[in-house]
Amino acid sequence: MSDRPIILGIVGDSAAGKTTLTRGIAQVLGPENVTVICTDDYHRYDRKQRAEIGITALHPDCNHLDIMQQHLSLLRTGQAILKPIYNHTTGTFDAPEYIKPSKFVIVEGLLGYATRTIRDSYDVKVYLAPPEELRTQWKVKRDIMKRGYTEEQVLAEIKKREPDSEDFIRPQRESADVVVSFYPPEADNESNLSVRLVLRPTIPHPDFTEILGLGSESFKPAIRLELDRDMGKPVDVLEVDSHATSDQVNELEMILCSELPHLRGFCTAQGNPEIGKLIGTTGEVLQSYPLALTQLLVAYHMMKAIHVY
Numbered sequence: 001m002s003d004r005p006i007i008l009g010i011v012g013d014s015a016a017g018k019t020t021l022t023r024g025i026a027q028v029l030g031p032e033n034v035t036v037i038c039t040d041d042y043h044r045y046d047r048k049q050r051a052e053i054g055i056t057a058l059h060p061d062c063n064h065l066d067i068m069q070q071h072l073s074l075l076r077t078g079q080a081i082l083k084p085i086y087n088h089t090t091g092t093f094d095a096p097e098y099i100k101p102s103k104f105v106i107v108e109g110l111l112g113y114a115t116r117t118i119r120d121s122y123d124v125k126v127y128l129a130p131p132e133e134l135r136t137q138w139k140v141k142r143d144i145m146k147r148g149y150t151e152e153q154v155l156a157e158i159k160k161r162e163p164d165s166e167d168f169i170r171p172q173r174e175s176a177d178v179v180v181s182f183y184p185p186e187a188d189n190e191s192n193l194s195v196r197l198v199l200r201p202t203i204p205h206p207d208f209t210e211i212l213g214l215g216s217e218s219f220k221p222a223i224r225l226e227l228d229r230d231m232g233k234p235v236d237v238l239e240v241d242s243h244a245t246s247d248q249v250n251e252l253e254m255i256l257c258s259e260l261p262h263l264r265g266f267c268t269a270q271g272n273p274e275i276g277k278l279i280g281t282t283g284e285v286l287q288s289y290p291l292a293l294t295q296l297l298v299a300y301h302m303m304k305a306i307h308v309y
């Protein structure tokens, strides 16, 4: 049993869904057991300075990656940090806050896998990669609603950032144990998203081959497991369609949870009705089975890590 915090990284471009997934995983693990760190707090420059210098928040030079690295090392050994705070409402920094790590630490942000030492700080690494069109929709709506921007400003910012997204954000996908892509289904009338989970052999995943290969036909075609390549390397890919039924997903969840009996109580829809819920871009509450399964898979890895270390 680990006597140090288990650290999860959730990395991806702006509005890729990091905060949404982080909240969901914290629900599964129990919010009282989870400390969340957003790496936006390690920006080196405030909004005005960034505009003056002509640098984007995505550039490594625009972030105190060295301090982030130090803080991750401290958190990994259970020590407290004095963390800076970047305020998205004012675009400036607030007074730092004292943070003592809980049993689980989730570190979410833009450049979480930027250096080898930072990468080595995590027990589990997730990268979020929605299609760019969907990410743009999410960013436009979220930045208008919550961060006070106009649509033109958001679209101009995305355009300005694209070279840095290409050079510094997207290459981090290669370092992840799990790459998560929510995507819209082909049928227009479905509002829920499907998910594609790339499972790299860098950590031991649940034996989905046994579950889906030999298991009941009732999973197909809504839930599929296939071999593929991602950034040139062989991977397993688990896809859950938006139209997967609650019974299908529950069956998969129960099989997954049977490996970790103490996860069972709070991982299923019956055990935890909050699982798979999210706040949509217009503030509406949605529930998504593909999201529920993703939260559960990541929570599974966190729980496993507790027993390995």
Ligand SMILES: Nc1ncnc2c1ncn2[C@@H]1O[C@H](COP(=O)(O)OP(=O)(O)OP(=O)(O)O)[C@@H](O)[C@H]1O
Binding pocket: 012, 013, 014, 015, 016, 017, 018, 019, 020, 021, 109, 110, 138, 139, 142, 182, 193, 278, 279, 280, 281, 282, 288, 291
């Ligand atoms: N799985 C999902 N299903 C539906 N909508 C989602 C999902 N994930 C994110 N969204 C929508 O996209 C918006 C942006 O997501 P979120 O705030 O989680 O992104 P982020 O990666 O944390 O962004 P940033 O790094 O810019 O803070 C949310 O307001 C939410 O409405």
Ligand SMILES: O=C(CO)[C@H](O)[C@H](O)COP(=O)(O)O
Binding pocket: 014, 015, 040, 047, 057, 087, 088, 089, 091, 110, 147
């Ligand atoms: O990409 C982002 C991650 O949230 C933000 O845009 C970045 O943190 C800069 O913040 P702001 O847009 O408030 O100036």
